[in-house]
Amino acid sequence: MKIFVGLVAADQRLRRHFGLGKDAIIPKDALNKGFFYGRGVQILQSTYIPDGAPTANELERFILSRAKEADACLLIMDADLLHLAADIRNSVFIVSFQNADVGASLQNFFHYTTARALKALGQILARFYKGEDGDLLMLPLRNFQAGELVEIARLCREENLQPNFGDLIERQLVPLRGRLRPRRRTSYKTIYAVDDAKRFFVYGKERHAKFATGGEHGLHCEIAGHLRFGKRIDADRHFNVSETEGDETSISGVFRDCHNAEREVKTQPRVTHLNMFANDYF
Known part of the structure; x- marks a missing residue:
């Protein structure tokens, strides 16, 4: 290492x-x-x-x-x-x-x-490196709506020298793990992390997309695609983000991208999910 x-x-x-x-x-x-x-x-x-x-x-x-x-x-x-x-x-x-x-x-x-x-x-x-905690810790911080993920980020920024830092992180991971579940009304067993907006996030195994760099994207956008809380993450994998229970999924709404710009996604036929990287690029 x-x-x-x-x-x-x-x-x-x-x-x-x-x-x-x-x-x-x-x-x-x-x-x-x-x-x-x-x-x-x-x-x-x-x-x-x-x-x-x-x-x-x-x-x-x-x-x-x-x-x-x-x-x-x-x-x-x-x-x-x-x-x-x-x-x-x-x-x-x-x-x-x-x-x-x-x-x-x-x-x-x-x-x-x-x-x-x-x-x-x-x-x-x-x-x-513990179970599915790594996937949870990599969830897009701007778009996965969960107070416990926000608090983990704050702890890593502001409380990392506290003697009970590990316990403080664990205390927030407990409810974050509680968000893991399969979709209802489907026979598929895929496990998702479900946020407060009832959106479903799953860390995909596919590698068919990359986040953009340069142009409107700052260097911090690129760094966020490679590192999370100090840990090197896989820059070539992304989360699949969707809505609704059952087999027929869709996605719409206003999302913040890797440099915090608001972008609207409208419901479209055959658009079942977003490819969203850990740095919030989609």
Whole structure:
């Protein structure tokens, strides 16, 4: 397993120390316990150094280029720069720090921070590998209407260093799992996740579509198609989204796409479902 660990900080002392290598920033036992035990973790690390004033677009380009070979992506980020990551905080696993908390020993600071960050990352990664939880965690965040999914995203953004982070995630997964059921009035046994709008989402096995990039799509749209809560996801698979019980399905309504633009889908003959990727592109 390859984990990209990036540093986003204005302090040059932190950037220089981060560049000394894995042992300078990660305690040796952090990758030999919990989820990471026995997985042969390889750390890929890099520091974001802006060309002038830092921008969100430049940070997103950094993530795309550095994390493309990683199975997971973790950013250690100066809280004063978090605004740069506003559009990717549901994609990349971000742990922030205050400059006042750094202290005199940079190694102690990094060892303490990365140990906690990796523990939390491991707790969310473990859920991706548990039963159907991985499919549930990848549901399109803008269009699958469920308070518990919204809360999981908030926990991963804002509460990921809480000592009971794993328990908090599990508490929300329980009702999310309760949304899994087959359609009524049909002999098919396909299991769907059903949201508050009574729409049916199933993670398809087919690979006949790809999400768009470039043009009106920002780099954060592409990142969201590759990463969710720090976990690398399959960019070539999508959810099939439909409505109604029984065998005759349809789909209509207003949906938000990967850059949050509203798009109306009208009922059409022979249109039984939408192909919607984890980043909400359809």
